[in-house]
Amino acid sequence: MERSQTQYVLLGILAIHPNQSGYEIRKTIEQSVGFFWGESFGQIYPTLKRLVAEGSIVASASKSKPTARRQEYSITPRGREALERWLAIPYREDPPRDEFLLKLFFANEAGPDVAIAHIRRFQERNRQILTTLEQIEAISRPHGSQFAGYRYWMLTLGYGLAHIRAVLAWSDTVLADLAANPEAPAAPSLGAERVTSPIPHE
Amino acid sequence: MERSQTQYVLLGILAIHPNQSGYEIRKTIEQSVGFFWGESFGQIYPTLKRLVAEGSIVASASKSKPTARRQEYSITPRGREALERWLAIPYREDPPRDEFLLKLFFANEAGPDVAIAHIRRFQERNRQILTTLEQIEAISRPHGSQFAGYRYWMLTLGYGLAHIRAVLAWSDTVLADLAANPEAPAAPSLGAERVTSPIPHE
DNA sequence: ACACACATGTAATTGGTTACATGATTTC
DNA sequence: GAAATCATGTAACCAATTACATGTGTGT
DSSP states (O other): OOOOOOHHHHHHHHHHSSSSSHHHHHHHHHHHTTTTTTTOHHHHHHHHHHHHHHHHEEEEESSOOOOOOOOOEEEHHHHHHHHHHHHHOOOOOOOOOOOOHHHHHHGGGHHHHHHHHHHHHHHHHHHHHHHHHHHHHHHHHOOOOOOOTTHHHHHHHHHHHHHHHHHHHHHHHHHHHHHHSOOOOOOSSSSTTTTOOOOOOO | TTTTTTTHHHHHHHSSSSOHHHHHHHHHHHHHTTTTTTOHHHHHHHHHHHHHTSSSSEEEEOOSSSSOOOEEEEEEEHHHHHHHHHHHSSSOOOOOOOOHHHHHTTGGTTTTHHHHHHHHHHHHHHHHHHHHHHHHHHHHHHHOOOOOHHHHHHHHHHHHHHHHHHHHHHHHHHHHHHHHHHHHOOOOSOOTTOOOOOOOOO
């Protein structure tokens, strides 16, 4: 609970766009930060209650859509302070885990066809995301800076585009290499003179 | 336990390089897949025991380094089968969570100085990793394909290099933009005509 | 003697997903 | 009237980290 990031996502989203229900918040998350962040209902609803109890957000009956169950939330000055405090501290790296790269790394145990299948899947998925991100970019550009925070949205979008374009280009060269030269020469197993990569972790 | 990926990392590492202790396995993980995968002792030791119980690996007293406590593990044919089965099934995307991008996305609530601080940190860290990966590449290239799996190691390394170079280039343009134009024009909050990004998830 | 790397393990905690359960509202 | 979407919540489960605890071997 102390270092749960979920609360700050909720605060941040409500800071940008108040008077949303839990259900709506989740949609907003999907549609804005969805390509690098996800939240589940099982996490959202309890956290909203906790934030209300702490006074970081307030709940109110919906005015725009007065249905029976719907609750709307807005950030309070206290919530804004909490958000700003959190934003100011250095981001933490959580331990990286990329199953795609892991399976590719071990692909020698399974053969090049398996590697190729994974890479094709990787390409399909990332081409799809790239198309989406490019559409957002195209739609947003004429809009100009229509809302606060637009600039930073564009920055994160730019990250996504740069990342995906780079790894898609990489995947093309990899596929070409695997197709041109399916069987790599066999060799002794990783032994005494192995090369290592001491990547610094936090 | 069913969908724990830890077991497969251990199997994969032992498939490439047998007769390692738990302690050693962890070091090997850090030094090979460390830039995209991590494992803790609290996860490694119980999983090793479970894999022994299942017959996927075998434990033996150390021959090369016969100390009191040291246990060495090697993969069995059964473990190899389990590894191959796992390698053949499509990788799963786990929900993305990038705190750096999240803080950047919300940076309008905190000001450009906060955004700049995060990006500088990001650059420092990634430049450091880039240097390490480039050194590995430089050392490995003359070695040629000295061991089985070398090829796939180089492929994952290539991914890391492509990714880091791309996001570092992105970060330079972002910093230049934020420095040249620290205050973005204020604008109404994210409202009715907001643009959305329906990223497909699995 | 001291420090550091090697080596193994467990317990507490937790952040999070998934599945389940329920019901209202809208749209076709 | 059926289906989809809106809407909220809880319980079970779990993978994983972190902290703690213990001890050996090596090098200075």
